[in-house]
Amino acid sequence: QVQLVESGGGLVQAGGSLRLSCAASGRTSSRYAMGWFRQAPGKEREFVVRISMSVGTTYYAGSVKGRLTISRDYAKKMVYLQMNSLKPEDTAVYYCAADLEESRSSVALEGSYDYWGQGTQVTVSS
Numbered sequence: 001q002v003q004l005v006e007s008g009g010g011l012v013q014a015g016g017s018l019r020l021s022c023a024a025s026g027r028t029s030s031r032y033a034m035g036w037f038r039q040a041p042g043k044e045r046e047f048v049v050r051i052s053m054s055v056g057t058t059y060y061a062g063s064v065k066g067r068l069t070i071s072r073d074y075a076k077k078m079v080y081l082q083m084n085s086l087k088p089e090d091t092a093v094y095y096c097a098a099d100l101e102e103s104r105s106s107v108a109l110e111g112s113y114d115y116w117g118q119g120t121q122v123t124v125s126s
Helices: none
Strands: 002-007 010-013 018-026 033-039 046-052 058-060 068-073 078-083 092-099 120-125
Touching: 002 092, 018 033, 018 092, 018 120, 033 078, 046 068, 046 078, 058 068
Parallel strands: 010 120
Antiparallel strands: 002 018, 018 078, 033 046, 033 092, 046 058, 068 078, 092 120
């Protein structure tokens, strides 16, 4: 079992920044991946970004590339999402997810992830 806990959400004005954190605990393998998804009101949950924890390879959704940056601390089992130049359309609940298979091609599919956090709300006001 793996437990994921997100933190760092909140209310920010458009153009502002937030940094989300996700702490993993439990039985992770030495090679696994972490991702961020988000779900806006009335919309389906969508892929944001993924990082391979052992080697740091990243995959970004086109809509966030250049504004959001994922990073990780492998030893601490932490992953971070630095969000800059935030827009009202970034408003969503952000979920952290863990994929115990690090080398996977279908990185944007929810079904590729084995564990999920409870989510943290990010609200961007205009």
